[in-house]
Amino acid sequence: MGGGVEFFARVDKRTGLAVILDALKWDQDGLVAVVTQDVTNKEVLGVAFSDRVALQKTFETGLMHYYSRSRKKLWLKGEESGHVQRLVELRVDCDGDALLAKVRQVKGNCHLGFRSCFSYKLVKTKSGALAVKEAGRKVFDPEKVYRKK
Numbered sequence: 551m552g553g554g555v556e557f558f559a560r561v562d563k564r565t566g567l568a569v570i571l572d573a574l575k576w577d578q579d580g581l582v583a584v585v586t587q588d589v590t591n592k593e594v595l596g597v598a599f600s601d602r603v604a605l606q607k608t609f610e611t612g613l614m615h616y617y618s619r620s621r622k623k624l625w626l627k628g629e630e631s632g633h634v635q636r637l638v639e640l641r642v643d644c645d646g647d648a649l650l651a652k653v654r655q656v657k658g659n660c661h662l663g664f665r666s667c668f669s670y671k672l673v674k675t676k677s678g679a680l681a682v683k684e685a686g687r688k689v690f691d692p693e694k695v696y697r698k699k
Contacts, residue, residue, distance in 0.1 A: 556644050557573055575647035583597060596668070600616050614627045630697065664687065
């Protein structure tokens, strides 16, 4: 088993959001990684981080909230673009240090206009060198969606 008590054992048949939040393994900044997946086609849309407040807001509203590490604040996904994520199911990994959010994504997840943030793939060229190839699907024009700062 290694590494201590697993998430499910830390919850120990107790219920409630506070119990679950207490059982998660938060990093040194009070964050937990959240992988977001489209509930319909299983496409991985992105990875972000949530703190306790973001997860509480997610359950209060049904819309995904995160903690923006770059802006250092609570962030409702889609607050600028309107491309919200409606939570369908939230899963916790066995250690309790990562979450999988299954969502209904409105339009695109990526700030570059792609449906998914995982829109670049590594490929081998004919010479055997690694190269990066755009492989995602653009679903909106970010110039038209995000205001200039």
